[in-house]
Amino acid sequence: MAExxxxxxxxxxGLSAVLARMLGNRDERLARERAEAVVARERVDGHRARLTQLEADARAAAAELAVLDPASREYAGLLAEKEQQLLRSDEPRARELADLGSVLDRVSTEVRECEEARQAGQGADEAxxxxxxxxxxxRNASTFDVFGGGALFDAFEHDKxxxxxxxxxxxxxxLDVFARELADTGIAVRLVMPKVDTSWFVDAFFDNIIFDVLKHQRIxxxxxxxxxxxxxxxxxRAYLKAxxxxxxxxxSQLLTRRKELLHPA
Structure with a gap:
């Protein structure tokens, strides 16, 4: 909405208004931008209303979980106790359960690291x-500049x-954060942003079609x-999601098998 x-x-x-007047489309662009601002405000209002409802739902769910939590913790504790008893026994299930526990720990760690990398990738993508x-x-301003846009387009271009x-x-x-998180998943990569050329001196003192074209090519x-x-x-990110x-x-399959071993038919 702020944007x-x-x-x-x-x-x-401002400068955008001056450029729009020169191009003769200020009123049309202003009407469109105002309409987009209204839509953005309406979306914000809608999201705020939805947030209020979600917060109320969250409070209700938290209250329900508070009632159920002791039973859930007791059940988890009993399962852990039974698992330890089984591991100390000579039953055939004990070895499989021990191996399954190691695999489950590894897979759970990989799930967490993959999700952390996926979230870091989203941040990199947005940036x-x-x-x-x-x-x-x-680039758009540079295109106009190549065809004789002049100082105003130069200023707008360099601002961008x-x-x-x-x-x-x-x-x-x-990208650095993304690379660190990817390393935890076994993907080693070095991600480097290209340099953005913001030189102004050459453009200011050698403003002609040749330098304008070269500048456009750099962009x-x-x-x-x-x-x-x-x-x-x-x-x-798509690979990480899959x-x-x-x-x-x-x-999920490992947890199901663990339950089967702890609750034999």
Missing amino acids: EERDVSRLEG LGVVLRFLDSA LASADKAAWHAQRA EKTRAEVQKLAQWVRET HHAQLVAER
């Missing part, structure tokens, strides 16, 4: 998306590149590299 309202404010007054949005804006450069630092930190190259990195992150589902299914 949509900022878009409206920029078109009501890269921010960088790409700024680069898209810079500066924002992309700042966002790239946040994206690199998110396109950086954008392509970020897109490639974002695509790898998305594909890795692998997490497999691990959860495996853990």
Whole structure:
């Protein structure tokens, strides 16, 4: 909602408004941005109402769990006690139960690490998306600049590149976290953001078609590299999601077998 309202404010007054007037589409863009801001506010109001209901549901569930919790803990304690008794016995089930316990511990750890990596991947994907949005804006301004946009488009372009450069630092930190979490799942990778060229001196003193084209090519190259990195992150997230589902299914089967061993027919 805040982002949509900022878009409206920029078109009501500022550099974006000046550019829109020059292009002759300010009123149309302003009407669209205002409509999008209204929709965003309505969505926020809807989510707030939903949050209120969910919080009420959570309080009701917590109250119910408080009643059931002692029985659940007692049951878990009895199962653990029975498992220890069985492990100390000479029954044939004891060996299988011991092996199953080791496998269950390993799979449970892998489930947790896979989920942590998946969440870190989501953070990296979102951070890269921010960088790409700024680069898209810079590329659009650069396209106009190549065809004689002038100083206003130069200023807008460099503002977006500066924002992309700042966002790239946040994206690199998110990628570092993702790489650390992936290492826990057995995937060793080094993820490095491409450098965003924010040079202003050359553009200011050598503003001509040749430098404009070279600048546009630099932006396109950086954008392509970020897109490639974002695509790898998305594909890795998809793999982690599928692998997490497999691990959860495996853990469920192990827990079922554990119950069978503790409660023989």
